[in-house]
Amino acid sequence: MNRSFVSLGSGLAFLGVALGAFGTHGLKDRLSEANLKIWQTAVQYHLIHAVALVLIGLLAAQDSSRGIRTAGWLMFTGILIFSGSLYALALTDIKWLGAITPLGGLAFLTAWLTLAIVFGRNPAK
Numbered sequence: 547m548n549r550s551f552v553s554l555g556s557g558l559a560f561l562g563v564a565l566g567a568f569g570t571h572g573l574k575d576r577l578s579e580a581n582l583k584i585w586q587t588a589v590q591y592h593l594i595h596a597v598a599l600v601l602i603g604l605l606a607a608q609d610s611s612r613g614i615r616t617a618g619w620l621m622f623t624g625i626l627i628f629s630g631s632l633y634a635l636a637l638t639d640i641k642w643l644g645a646i647t648p649l650g651g652l653a654f655l656t657a658w659l660t661l662a663i664v665f666g667r668n669p670a671k
Contacts, residue, residue: 551603551618558596558625565589565633573636581636588632595621595629595654602661613664620657624650 566589569577573585602618628650635643 549603551606552600553603554622555596555599555601555603558599558622559593562589562593562596562629565592569636577636581639584632585636588629588636591632591654592625592629595625595657598657599625609664611664613660617657617660617664620653620660624653624657626650627653 566586569582569585569589574582577585599618599621602614602621606614606618628647631643631646631650634640635647
């Protein structure tokens with residue numbers, strides 16, 4: 547098990563729940579409906595990939611290969627860039643922040659593809 551990814555993913559999941567609650571209760575009267583939707587999208591992807599990061603840490607108990615570690619760091623990077631840029635966009639309404647978001651999406655896609663390749667090469671893992 548890679549304790550770093552389990553710990554990091556758990557901490558990010560905690561933060562995702564807190565940010566989701568904050569958006570629902572603290573921002574509903576302060577943000578436009580469109581910006582609240584952006585916030586909700588950030589939370590959704592944040593939480594999904596935080597759980598994936600925990601699972602990557604658990605998978606590392608069976609396979610601590612470079613590919614697994616790479617996928618973990620890509621998940622982490624994706625959360626920071628994808629969700630982080632959307633949180634900032636929702637709060638500030640600075641439109642160019644939306645141009646950064648796809649880089650985080652690319653990190654997510656690359657992480658998932660990396661996992662598929664690692665486990666596709668050796669189905670016994």
